[in-house]
Every structure is written in structure tokens, then in C-alpha cells.
Amino acid sequence: MQLSDFDYVLPDERIAQVPITPRDAARLLVAGNPVQHRHVSDLPDLLQPGDLLVVNETRVIPARLKLSRSTGGAAEVLLLETIDPDRRVWEALIRPGKKLKVRECLFADGVPLIKIGERTAAGDTFFVNLLGDADPLQLLEQHGQMPLPPYITAVLDDPDRYQTVFAATPGSAAAPTAGLHFTPELFSRLAARGIDRVAVELIVGLDTFQPISTENPLDHPMHTERYRVPPETMEACLRTRKQGGRLVAVGTTAVRALESAAKTGELAGRTKLFIHEGFDWQLIDVLMTNFHLPKTTLLMMIDAFFGPGWRSLYAEALREEYRFLSFGDAMLIERSRSQHP
DSSP states (O other), rough: OOOGGGGGOGGGGGGGOSSSGGGGGGGGEOEEEEEEEEEEEEOOOOOOOOTTEEOOEEEEEOEEEEOOOOOOEEEEEEEEESSSSOOOOOEEEEEETTTOOOOOOEEEETEEEEEEEEEOOTTSSSEEEOOOOSSSHHHHHHHHHHHOOOOOOOOOOOOOGGGTTOOOSSESSSOOOGGGGGOOOHOOOOOOOOOOEEEEEEOOOGGGGGOOOOSSSGGOOOOOEEEOOOHHHHHHHHHHHHHTTOEEEESHHHHHHHHHHHSSOOOOEEEEEOOOOOOOOOOOOEEEEEOOOOOOOOHHHHHHOOOOOHHHHHHHHTTTTOBBBBBSSSEEOOOTTOOOO
């Protein structure tokens, strides 16, 4: 396996800079013979009665902090995940990481907001303390920005567009982007068709921001992410499979949460599950997902699920001028029969 196996040319003009309106007007490439070019709003006609949607209900927090140093220089902190119940201590990415010192304070509007701690064991992130007497989430609402990926340079007029309509507990530094396409009306139409939904939670972690850096992708170090699969969700999934329905994951994070629970037997915890070619699939039958960056573990997951035919789908999407990445369009794929049941 080589890194080039998961590379493709993505022109800048194919990267969506703004979300489409309405949400379910996004295009949907449906794998098959032939490939279909549909829209997310067509999903009730593309799925089957008895199928079960699995969504990641994590809520994005305004985790990007534009701060200043006591010297007047600029600094930026991206909070990745809190590591204590009071949300005062976080793992974070910091810029400029090499210049900032342990115990240095960073300021927002002249008030100290972040105190820098030691590097984490991973080496590329830091522990930081969130300062101030106010509730931590209130502080982030006051001083933070929605953590849009660096490839999105346009200003987001409505921060809620980087939030799913079913988002629940605040915690993530990135959105489960396949879920951004859904509306309450679409869920109602799906339910009327006999297609229900259940929720899992996965706190989107550092691998969302980092491409693979090793020539052999299998040497890529996976960071752990916190996940939770409610017992009623797992029961509904097993019941659906027993009754002949299909489990339809909305996004790669829903896949990661559910397959982690299936693999470990633990419904909650931390996972560093690395899904690549040869993965022993347990639950997911169908995947709705956005188009991903080259050279990422997300693309390796698509390869493991669908097989090398993903290249043809991506090439077709580029020819047909689909919109890529977080605010882009989506595709609907079934697990390849060559993959383990």
C-alpha cells in the first residue's frame, strides 16, 4: 500500500466555499450501473422501507480563538477536545506552536483567556487551560469562531450552516459534514417511507485536520476520538439487520462510532480504529458521505468500504462539476460484495 493509492487531483474551483440552500438541494452521486446523478432530496426514493439511518449528533463548538500575546503578536488556538468535566482543560492545536512558551497566557480583547500547558504525548498538540469565571461554553460563544476547515476561505454568514439540524451535545471542532444536507422536512419524508433514524456521538478529532504524512499509509498514527453509542441505538441496529433492513451511515464519523462499538463490544469510550483495505465490516451496509481530500484516512475508509471503484466515482464527480469537501455535494454507496460481511 502506498500513499499515491489515495491521491487524486482536486482543482481549487471544485472546493465548495459556501453551503447550498436549501440543505437537501445538494447533488447526490449514486453508485450503480449506471451511476445516477440525483439530489439529497431524492433520498426517500433511493433508500428502502426498513432501512435505518445512523447519524452523528455531535454539536460543533466555536473552537477557533484568534488571540494576542502579551508582546502584541498574534496567536491562534483551535480547541480539539476537552479532557475534564468542567471544560477547563483542553487538547488544542496552537499557532505559532514553536514560539509560544509553557505557562504563557494569550489574550482576547485584553483579557487573559488561554494558558498554555505542556505538549501532549502525540507531540503536535498542547494542553491548554481556559481562563475566566464565566461558563466555558459562554466564553467560547463570546470569543470563538466556528472552526471552518482551512480550505474554506469565504466568510460564513450564518454559523448554524456549519451545524446539523439534529446536533445535540456541544463538543466537536468539526462538523459531521454529510449530516449538513438534512432538513426536518426530509426526515419527515423518510419516516413516512418507513426509514427511521438513530443517533451516535463521535467527537471529531485531529485526523480531520491532518493528511497522511507517511509514505506507507498504514504507518499513519491515528489519534483517539471519544464515541458513544446509546444502547437503544445498538438495539435498533441489530433489530434492523435481523429484519432484513440495511444500516445507512450518514458520514464517516457515524461509521467510526458504530464499527468501533461492534469491534470492541464497548458502547462508549475512546477509539483509534483505523479502517483500511481488509477491514472486517460488522454493521454498515450503505454510506452517504461527502467527497474527501486526497491522502486522508477518510479516503482510505471509502476504499475499504467500496473498493478501488471509488476512483471512478470521484472522476465522474469531477467531470460533472460536483462540489467537494465540507460544504460540497455527497455520494451514496453500498458496501462492496468483496468486503467482509
